[in-house]
Amino acid sequence: MGVLQYQSGFGNEFASEDPRCPGALPEGQNNPQRCPYGLYAEQLSGTAFTAPRSRNLRSWLYRIRPSVLHRPFAPVRHDGLRADWDEQPPNPNQLRWRPFEVPGAGAEAVDFVGGLRTVCGAGDPRMRRGLAVLVYLCNASMRDCCLQDADGDLLIVPQQGELHITTEFGKMDVAPNEICVIQQGMRFSVDVQGPSRGYILEVFDNHFELPDLGPIGANGLANARDFLSPVAWFEDRAVDGDGFRVLNKYQGRLFEAHQAHSAFDVAAWHGNYAPFKYPLARFMAVNAVAFDHCDPSIFTVLTCPSGKPGTATADFVIFPPRWAVQEHTFRPPYYHRNCMSEFMGLIAGRYEAKEEGFAPGGATLHSMMTPHGPDAQCFAAASAAPLRPERVADATQAFMFESSLGLSVTKWGEETCQKLDHDYYKCWQGLQKHFDPKWKPDH
Template identity: 70%
Template sequence: MSSELKYQSGFGNEFSSEDPRCPGALPEGQNNPQKCAYGLYAEQLSGAAFTAPRTENQRSWLYRIRPAVLHEPFSKIDSGNVTHNWDAVEPNPNQLRWQPFDIPKKVEKSVDFVQGLSTICGAGDAKSRHGIAIYVYTCNTSMGDKCFYSSDGDLLIVPQQGILSITTEFGKMVVAPNEICVIQRGMRFNVMIEGETRGYILEVFSDHFQLPNLGPIGANGLANPRDFLTPVAWFEDREMKEYEVINKYHGHFFKARQNHSPFDVVAWHGNYAPYKYDLKKFMVINAVAFDHADPSIFTVLTCPSLKPGVAVADFVIFPPRWSVQEHTFRPPYYHRNCMSEFMGLIEGKYEAKEGGFKPGGGSLHSMMTPHGPDEDCFEKASNADLNPQYIAGGTMAFMFESSFSMAVTKWANDNKVDKDYYLCWQPLQKHFNPNWKPAGKEEKSYTF
């Protein structure tokens, strides 16, 4: 598959793409000619209302062998561990941590990407297009003659173990750990894998992901638009007895059958398309004098709410970087937040909890629930010699942060919960000394 992979760079660009096997498949001068080249059908996929402002309007024109409507009626099927029923269990404000989620063994049961989806937490309502859901996927086999799409929202996929070979209506992508991809509402895709595979997904019902505004940072920094890659057109004209189209709608799964591959788009143009991004290309901003800067400086993508400065969801990473602050407790500070924070670990050891927080697991610190470094991290950081230090080497942690107060599902309450998580803070000691006198701050010179 690697020999077939081609990408176009840029975030939110107006792209034009046609499979080189059919030159001239893209019409010139209009979107919907009376007869398309090669006998294709023209079909528009809209990611925004027709009347949305030009800067927010998202749509793509697809020129395909058969229109997407050519399938049998949908019927409801088992949704497995996927749910949007946020009231099924009692609320739980405690700090929560999960050990790495188990990947089923193929010798026991074959589980593909869709079957391996499990909802961890979420809030809001897909029907009113306002809210989010967070999932883990654990699978051991490819999807075969099956595709999946969500009518509920955009899917931000974060592989943690195993490589995803994703075929979409727009072309092919390969997404490995330390990369992400976004497959937007309504886009059909198939996932092929080799071996055991695990990762995380953030679905936003409200709107689409965008790059955060840079403000005083200026024109450059964080994730650069040119580092986002969108696939180029690739099609297959393949007929078979039965192909399954799985639709996630209102948090439930529905299946329709058709007799051909849905990946028959010969050409397309527009600005509504799937994309991928390599997290190693993120340009880190950090404090160089004193204090620990807020985690918002690590935002890769954001889905804003209607309230300025407040996100439906942010995707934040904590990559390797230099730490040079003087007179500062360098790890994350103890904190209570009006946002909810779900964290996952792709690889390595997270600086604030090097012991119990493991790759393939996760944690949830709900709205206004206190959290911060464990006792071991606090003692080391409080007494460390504050020389310039390269931190998080070989590590990539991330956070799904949301203004929604999220509910945890029954499945997540019953699987891999670390019931001793709270114990990591219990050894913290009282250091209060009413006779303490401030010491002078000495300027230091550093040698690299």
């Protein structure tokens, strides 16, 4: 296909057609009696039909065959997707994982779906409430198959290896330090070129949206124009013997149906419900320039709101390269206990609050009201550092999935993966008492 093309904007009403089929988009109506080129009209709805216009999400797809043309779905065993939140007893401790193991180039072939593993989460997709945090660990491309998630949206964060994603809406290439969102019900396939690893935030209720800017004003954080959606691309490809598989994640389980053609046969589409990608380097960071420490909410890229105002089911937050210039302030993240759950991952570099032990491809989980903050080494260095303007996090990209829900860790995350660092708590044990009852101010 050559260099991929994209459409710019977040939540836009896009119109796109494959240049091989000029005029494939019907004019004047969505569902004509006969579509151009003998295509079928099909709507994909992301919200209820009667959702307010400002929040109503849907797209019309004009495809060679309707997506209903498949054999019945049947269950497929996939232990990695298992998400029984009561399988393990609750664990309020600070948790850290060493880098999750990726199957090597010479190992048994594992594709994107086969390499999905649920680490933690909460809620129930049947009730459209909650989330799951997963990792993908793969070394092979998906062949003659696609995945659709009937449970919710997938926010995918590559850490190692570029993903070449084909969707019903077109193609996207997503590299480390970029993210993409495949929304509920959208079918997609992932090609990789060797060992690949990354993180996924799956939300069951609502969709991801840009956070309100409030006093920040009109500009800052993630700008809508930097989000990119694919342009229409189709393949009219038959697959012998019903050999194309449609994998369906439904109520936390995996199912498959077979059909005799590629699922990616959409020649044109229009609407505001589409997959998208975003380069994290485009994020415009906001920071304090006088004193004190702004809350990490100023680093929110996308949010999935809950029904409680100002409280998210999940936020996607990054800690990008930036300047630190505060006066008379302890600049690293302060020690805190939070009413939110914080799952952190590291794409590249060394996170400024914990430069040892937290490695790219690994993760941490600080559950609600469990105390955490900089390790002893970071505290000592930052307490004595000269407070001149300083670059922070160069060549580093850390992120956080933050949630108002209490997250349970799966058996895979706590035991099977064998990557849990049981010595994590020791990074704080070197913190010393500095209290001096005779202390007096310098002036």
